[in-house]
Amino acid sequence: MSNATFRGGVHPYEGKELSEDRPIKTVTAAKGDFVFPMAQHIGAPATPIVQKGDKVLVGQKIGEASGFISANICSSVSGTVKAVEPRMLLNGAQATCVVITNDGEYTGIEGLGEDRDYTKLSDDEIRNIVKEAGIVGMGGAGFPTNVKLAPKEPDAIDYILINGAECEPYLTSDYRQMLECPEEIVGGLKVILKLFKKAKGLICIEDNKPAAIQKMQEAVQGEARIDVKVLKTKYPQGGERTLISAATGRKIYSKKLPADAGCIVDNISTVIAIYRAVCKQTPLITRVMTLTGDAFKTPVNVNVRLGCNHADLVAEGDGFATEPKKIISGGPMMGFAMFDLNVPVTKTSSSILAMTGDQVAEFDPTPCIRCGRCVSACPGNLVPQKMAHAALHGDYEGFEKLSGMECYECGSCTFVCPAKRPLTQTFKQARQYVMAQRRKK
Amino acid sequence: MSNLLNISSSPHVRDKSSTKSIMWDVFLALLPAALFGIYNFSIKAKSINAVLLIVVCIATCVLTEYIWETCxxxxxxxxxxxxxxTGLLLALNLSSTFPVWMAIIGSVFAILVVKQLFGGIGQNFMNPALGARCFLMVSFAGQMTSFTYDGVTGATPLAIIKTGKIPEGLSEPGLLDMFxxxxxxxxxxxxxxALLIGAAYLLYKKIITWKIPVCYIVTFAIFFLIFGTNMDGVASMDITVLCKExxxxxxxxxxxxxxxxxxTSPITPNGxxxxxxxxxxxxxxFRVFGASAEGVSYAIIISNLLVPLIERWTIPVPFGKEGLKDE
Incomplete structure (x- = not known):
């Protein structure tokens, strides 16, 4: 039997061989300023709770969640608050940031890094620890994890899916973490399973990572409630909807949450963050990133402190062999093109992907020849060709009728388009327009 | 920073295939049939006309497009x-003895009228080559339906099967010869x-899917088995006749x-x-009840016109919304 998957999808060049054999290297943080944006998650930005001149410690909360869907921000260094001011983020937007001058001492808050027995904690205590630690989905969306862990009907949850698909090309940080700290992944999953008594844990991995599959299978030996689920390698296998469908056969659409299908989906880094927060008393202050792409001299996986400058990380990959033409934060399918490296690393920064060429600039879009490749590639079973036609003609009603709002911008249609048409870009714009119109009503 | 970085919205990578690579792949897939046509009608029959038609049709189509777009x-x-x-397809759809000047008119019609006047590539509502073939059929019916083989001018094999009349000098075509x-x-x-070799290449390269050709051929086969008649005009359910058809x-x-x-075909899978x-x-x-023994061209261009309607009926249900009513 072939491995579980979903209908549609594409097979881009994986590029994982560049960095998959490079162990995670912990970066010795540069002295100087660390910048913590108060908006690095979905939902309301956090409220800064420190002022200029304050002394802060490693792990100290510097931003307070300011709503139901919001997240705390903790300092990754010790030092003095230099400023609380708007700074540029990697998407070019300005946001309030707490700037801390690193004193290089890394003096931690009380209890930081000490063991804690999660079995002695109540469910609410665990949820509260996750909230206090400022944990959000680290795969890219940045949805506050404590909200995910508190669904309306906890008893209806029967699957905890750990997303180790890592279907984005080039990225290897989840892969390396599965190889290097499987016990933390299992530990984090056990914490979640404690909250959901009826649930079964599935660690979902694509079949292009046999070493990780083996490692995780060894790590879950003897765990009655945890299994490893092998999935077919195909983009976007790690999307929430495609993952749930492949692992459980259940399907959700835009108006449903994974919890409606009895699932909670968390990515590898997020589970590790949960483990560290609950069992090691360490809030979310570091993350693993992949520095890769053909421009880097030595592609590498690194463990970095949040708030450090992207530009300082370039040296970890031994600098650039060739001047990069394009630098992407995240994977090439859904990542964000950076215009400048002088922006801080956030909870959702999964990589620096530096490429010597820009495939997008190489091609000019030509007229659609209606080949239907976008229709076969769309994991949402949509008709991108018709959606684009409607959107480009300003027919947003038609766009909605064609279920354009079901698109989650995975980019598969644009990847396969032989006419090189910017379909996903058109949909992003149309979806934003429709959402803006809905808010007006 | 000395060099500015490129920025664009995701995705940042693209597949290798392009409109150009697809078109040339189809062109390549037609070459076995074209080469066989040249062998069959030019080399064997010692006449340059078939080669000339292929070259002239391709050249005229390309030139017409070039001139139009430049102007x-x-x-x-x-x-x-x-x-x-388009030029190659049109030539492959012409009789080997078809006058070259008429082929030029057909090529201009295909590119100018069917393709460019409706907006160029991607916008034509019917297959340009077939549109031109039907235009030539109406305009020059005699030349379009005059087929010469082995020095004998006469009816096509299907006409022989349909009418049961074997013209002088011809024999009833055997299945192997037809294959x-x-x-x-x-x-x-x-x-x-030769055509199937090309088709296999297209399927292998995933340029076409099985859906349209298989549904087409299977439906026709079933229809013909039920309604088809043999040479004596009797319903036959004859497998050999079917294979010849x-x-x-x-x-x-x-x-x-x-x-x-x-x-000119639907993009939706069910469509x-x-x-x-x-x-x-x-x-x-067309083949069983129509006046002519052939009907593929007309069937295709009529179906081309139904495509927008078919697509409207067959928009797929989005992922996760199966069995749900539209809200």
Whole structure:
């Protein structure tokens, strides 16, 4: 039997061989300023709770969640608050940031890094620890994890899916973490399973990572409630909807949450963050990133402190062999093109992907020849060709009728388009327009 | 920073295939049939006309597109190969003795009227090559239906099967001859095997899917088994006759190379199945009940016109919304 998957999808060049054999290297943080944006998650930005001149410690909360869907921000260094001011983020937007001058001492808050027995904690205590630690989905969306862990009907949850698909090309940080700290992944999953008594844990991995599959299978030996689920390698296998469908056969659409299908989906880094927060008393202050792409001299996986400058990380990959033409934060399918490296690393920064060429600039879009490749590639079973036609003609009603709002911008249609048409870009714009119109009503 | 970085919205990578690579792949897939046509009608018959038709049709199509786009100050699309492909397809749909000047008119009609006047590549509502073929059929019926093979001018194999009349000097075509292509007909339609080699290449390269050709051929086969008649006009359910019907009359050329034309076939998966079924039914009706023994071209261009309607009926249900009512 072939491995579980979903209908549609594409097979881009994986590029994982560049960095998959490079162990995670912990970066010795540069002295100087660390910048913590108060908006690095979905939902309301956090409220800064420190002022200029304050002394802060490693792990100290510097931003307070300011709503139901919001997240705390903790300092990754010790030092003095230099400023609380708007700074540029990697998407070019300005946001309030707490700037801390690193004193290089890394003096931690009380209890930081000490063991804690999660079995002695109540469910609410665990949820509260996750909230206090400022944990959000680290795969890219940045949805506050404590909200995910508190669904309306906890008893209806029967699957905890750990997303180790890592279907984005080039990225290897989840892969390396599965190889290097499987016990933390299992530990984090056990914490979640404690909250959901009826649930079964599935660690979902694509079949292009046999070493990780083996490692995780060894790590879950003897765990009655945890299994490893092998999935077919195909983009976007790690999307929430495609993952749930492949692992459980259940399907959700835009108006449903994974919890409606009895699932909670968390990515590898997020589970590790949960483990560290609950069992090691360490809030979310570091993350693993992949520095890769053909421009880097030595592609590498690194463990970095949040708030450090992207530009300082370039040296970890031994600098650039060739001047990069394009630098992407995240994977090439859904990542964000950076215009400048002088922006801080956030909870959702999964990589620096530096490429010597820009495939997008190489091609000019030509007229659609209606080949239907976008229709076969769309994991949402949509008709991108018709959606684009409607959107480009300003027919947003038609766009909605064609279920354009079901698109989650995975980019598969644009990847396969032989006419090189910017379909996903058109949909992003149309979806934003429709959402803006809905808010007006 | 000295060098500015490129920025763009995701995704940042693209697949290798392009409009150009697809068009030239289809062109390549037609070469076995074209080469066989040249062998069959030029080398064997010692006449240059078939080669000339292929060259002239391709050249005229490309030139027409070039001149039109230059005059109208449009971006040049000649290099994407679609005009050349139209020319080749048109030539393969002509009788080997067809006058060259008429072929030029047909080529200009295909590119100028059917393709460019409706907006160029991707905008034509019917297959340009078939549109031109039907235009020539109406304009020059005599020349279009005059087929010479082995020095004898006469009816096509399908006409022989349909009417039961074997013209003087010809024999009833054997199935093997029809499969290999040792029969009369248009330049590109005679050899089923050469066409199937090209079709296999297209399927292998994932340029076409099985849906349209298989639904087309299967529907036609079922229709013909039920309603078809043998040489004596009696309903026969004769498998040999059916196989001859499948090999002849451009059915394979049409099913794999022209019905699958991206621009003029549905893009929805279910729509492609319906499209194939409609094609099969129409071809069956035209061949069994129509005046002529062939009907592939008309079946395809009529079905082309139904495509917008078919697509409207067959928009797929989005992922996760199966069985739900529209809100």
């Amino acid at each position: 109208m100050k449009l971006p040049l699309t000649v290099s994407d190969g679609s005009a050349a492909l 290999l292509g040792n029969i009369g007909g248009t330049i590109g339609e005679t050899s089923a095997i 499948l090999c002849g009359g451009g059915l394979i050329l049409g099913a794999f190379f022209m019905a699958t034309d991206y621009v 492609q199945i319906i499209f194939g079924v409609i094609l099969g039914l129409l071809t069956g009706i």
